[in-house]
Amino acid sequence: MKPSSMIASPIPESSPAEQRLLAEIERLLVPFARATGTGLAYCGSAAPVWLAGCDACPCSRRPGETPACLAGPSPSSRTERDCRALSCETGRLLVCAPASQPGLSDAMEQLLATIDRQSALEQQEEQLLDELSASWESLEAVYEISSDLGLLTTPEELLERIIYRAAAYRTGLKAVLWLERDGIGHPLTQGVTGLAPRPMKNGLIGQVMAERNGLILNGGDRIASHPHLEEELRGASNLAVAPLTTRQHIVGALVVWQEEANGEFDSHDMRFLSALALQAAMVIENDRLHRAELESERLRQEIEIGSKIQQILLHGQIPKAFPRIEVAALSIPSRMIDGDFYDFIKPHEECLDVICGDVMGKGIPAALVGAATKSAFLRALSQLLSTKGLWRLPEPHEIVSRAHDEVVNQLIALESFVTLCYARFDLTMHQVQIVDCGHTATVRYRPETGACDLLKGVNLPIGFYEDEVYEQRAYPLAPGDLYFFYSDGLTEASDEAGEAFGEARLMEIVRRNHDLGPEALIAEMHRELIEFAGREALGDDLTYVAVRVLPAAAPSTGLQILSDPRNLGRCRQFAREACQALAPAAGEEIVSELELAINEAVANVMEHAYQEREDQPIHLTAAIEKDRIAFRICHQGRSFDPATAPPPAFDGSKDGGFGLFIIAHLVDEITYDTDAQGRHTVTMIKTIPGGNHGSNA
Amino acid sequence: MLETVETVTIFHLPGESLDAGNAKEFKRDILPALTGHSQVIFEMSGLKFVDSSGLGTILSALRQLNANGGDLKLAGMQKPVRALFELVRMHRIFDIYNTRDEALAAFQQ
Numbered sequence: 044m045k046p047s048s049m050i051a052s053p054i055p056e057s058s059p060a061e062q063r064l065l066a067e068i069e070r071l072l073v074p075f076a077r078a079t080g081t082g083l084a085y086c087g088s089a090a091p092v093w094l095a096g097c098d099a100c101p102c103s104r105r106p107g108e109t110p111a112c113l114a115g116p117s118p119s120s121r122t123e124r125d126c127r128a129l130s131c132e133t134g135r136l137l138v139c140a141p142a143s144q145p146g147l148s149d150a151m152e153q154l155l156a157t158i159d160r161q162s163a164l165e166q167q168e169e170q171l172l173d174e175l176s177a178s179w180e181s182l183e184a185v186y187e188i189s190s191d192l193g194l195l196t197t198p199e200e201l202l203e204r205i206i207y208r209a210a211a212y213r214t215g216l217k218a219v220l221w222l223e224r225d226g227i228g229h230p231l232t233q234g235v236t237g238l239a240p241r242p243m244k245n246g247l248i249g250q251v252m253a254e255r256n257g258l259i260l261n262g263g264d265r266i267a268s269h270p271h272l273e274e275e276l277r278g279a280s281n282l283a284v285a286p287l288t289t290r291q292h293i294v295g296a297l298v299v300w301q302e303e304a305n306g307e308f309d310s311h312d313m314r315f316l317s318a319l320a321l322q323a324a325m326v327i328e329n330d331r332l333h334r335a336e337l338e339s340e341r342l343r344q345e346i347e348i349g350s351k352i353q354q355i356l357l358h359g360q361i362p363k364a365f366p367r368i369e370v371a372a373l374s375i376p377s378r379m380i381d382g383d384f385y386d387f388i389k390p391h392e393e394c395l396d397v398i399c400g401d402v403m404g405k406g407i408p409a410a411l412v413g414a415a416t417k418s419a420f421l422r423a424l425s426q427l428l429s430t431k432g433l434w435r436l437p438e439p440h441e442i443v444s445r446a447h448d449e450v451v452n453q454l455i456a457l458e459s460f461v462t463l464c465y466a467r468f469d470l471t472m473h474q475v476q477i478v479d480c481g482h483t484a485t486v487r488y489r490p491e492t493g494a495c496d497l498l499k500g501v502n503l504p505i506g507f508y509e510d511e512v513y514e515q516r517a518y519p520l521a522p523g524d525l526y527f528f529y530s531d532g533l534t535e536a537s538d539e540a541g542e543a544f545g546e547a548r549l550m551e552i553v554r555r556n557h558d559l560g561p562e563a564l565i566a567e568m569h570r571e572l573i574e575f576a577g578r579e580a581l582g583d584d585l586t587y588v589a590v591r592v593l594p595a596a597a598p599s600t601g602l603q604i605l606s607d608p609r610n611l612g613r614c615r616q617f618a619r620e621a622c623q624a625l626a627p628a629a630g631e632e633i634v635s636e637l638e639l640a641i642n643e644a645v646a647n648v649m650e651h652a653y654q655e656r657e658d659q660p661i662h663l664t665a666a667i668e669k670d671r672i673a674f675r676i677c678h679q680g681r682s683f684d685p686a687t688a689p690p691p692a693f694d695g696s697k698d699g700g701f702g703l704f705i706i707a708h709l710v711d712e713i714t715y716d717t718d719a720q721g722r723h724t725v726t727m728i729k730t731i732p733g734g735n736h737g738s739n740a
Numbered sequence: 741m742l743e744t745v746e747t748v749t750i751f752h753l754p755g756e757s758l759d760a761g762n763a764k765e766f767k768r769d770i771l772p773a774l775t776g777h778s779q780v781i782f783e784m785s786g787l788k789f790v791d792s793s794g795l796g797t798i799l800s801a802l803r804q805l806n807a808n809g810g811d812l813k814l815a816g817m818q819k820p821v822r823a824l825f826e827l828v829r830m831h832r833i834f835d836i837y838n839t840r841d842e843a844l845a846a847f848q849q
Contacts, residue, residue: 607761608760608761609761609762610761611760611761611791612759612761615757615789632823635819635820635823636823638789638820639789639820639824642760642789643791643792646760646791646793649760691828693828693829693832693833694833695799695802695803696803698796698797698800699792699793699796701828704828705792705827705828708827709827
């Protein structure tokens, strides 16, 4: 029987990701498992299935049959020693070592690790593609319109362009841009005829304008049941409305709908529509202010709109949930918007991409070029991801080259260029990869040297030269390393005497404040700048981005002993000293209790796990987690099932059996874990009343 | 250390701790030493620490004495030791006194 016939039939409705995972398992694991007599089962969206049978453990079955042990809770809690589940995102893999072997072979371990890593990568890639497509669709619209800025001169032409873009978003869309003047809406249409100016106050669109919030209605019945529905929307199956808002006013609404009942609107679509509506509002507001010749008001508005564009389009959200990377960013728009931008991409939780850029030129056109460039980067990454094949992230220089190819001609035509730094912080590779395109030199602080240096690349800015080849540089990355990116508004700011802030001052401030953490460092940098310049209002935009790899935690208190019971006194002393060091709030009674608990647990390991052998390793650690102290005892002896221990005899008839009872009464939690290498850990946790001592000591 | 007051034999338990590291040794020494005595006091004030193995040896001493019609009283426990005995409810099995003199008085009643 061919392996594929075993896999395909029992899993009829698996997802594409799961099918790919299974294909990998079949390719990598099944032949090896069958050759070595290793049991292999997969438990995914459908019924669990043995891919290769084994005779080692009681749950063994033939290929194709449902293994009994997969029906219960996690196999890791079972006593069969070599059964273990491997977490794959789409399912669990259960592996049983052959009877002839004490555990899984190294080769099998490696194959398992490969499968696990690959399935994790694939999962991350799908998420990343999702996020990217949501971002760049919005930016795409702005990009096209911003390239039109140089060509189209009248507001009418720009608005036509916007409504055209809205209708082209999806096939079969109808779009109307309602512009309100003195309570009367004037329609600009695409794919709709027969609309005349009319009062806006009543009706669905008027309601959206009054509430200043976008609205999505999916489903013909829902739409038709709206009490004040506009006539032209009667046949709509899905619709979306975004209000056109300026700082003070609602100036209209953008309405799109379709009559075929396919393709509901979602929040991604609303984001796109809102970006278009913002553009339209900007055009209208600029036009209004221009006509009124309110120069000062216009400037104020431009700043307002510019900073809105920056918030929405130019400055990315800081991704969360990096266990080992801290990130902070701050942007302070000046009177003259000049198109600083930054964004973050999170390929996975050990990897962060930072893009910092600065557009040559000022004002809203520069901001829009910035948005367009950013869009080109997100799209470049997205395209590379979807064409690269599975499980490989495109490198920064590939992303920069692809984005460059896309925007270089437009930038040359607009006589603009963009300086940019693309940095990838990859903790798994212990590396930072940087493509610097004429941007300000990156400041790096390393605890190893206790000093700052400047990292500068050799590439030209984007938009200078069509055939530029982008060079990437790699730097080692270690815990505690800090990177500081900034716009030239910082280094070029000058004091009253005309002296520039400069790189030396910048490096010194970073060095002095390196341990504050990114957010406080940026705040301190800005404070220093204001103090230096002697004024709050600086001519340029200021952008700061700081990235720090968390410093390695101080090694937690630990003790290594051999399994000789005469070492129990040292264990108690360790427990006492760890309490004093980590949890000074712990009173004598608690310290005594912990001494006894640790003594009992270590004695159990010596007697049961190591069967009274006296030359085996035991490792004790202590750590404080908020107000809880945790003691861990690691050993490599037999695993231990507390459920099988006989209860103690309280009538004095037996000498032993009190240990577990004692521990259970002295600590709040006790857990038993086994890792992939067969190391067992007993963890005991106790709350220290009144103790809150922060991080690990 | 052994002390005799009339019919009562008082053993001053040696060392600072009685744990799995020295419990076997202690048991090996104490059980033979108990033979021939029926009224026994363990004077424990020198012990700062006793674990479940140590407690087990004291239990075995009690059982041996009881089997031969004798009796064992415990005296002078430090606070953590007393806490262990109470935790595993052994204060109901042993006669525990604060001092050697109280234990002696109990035998002489």
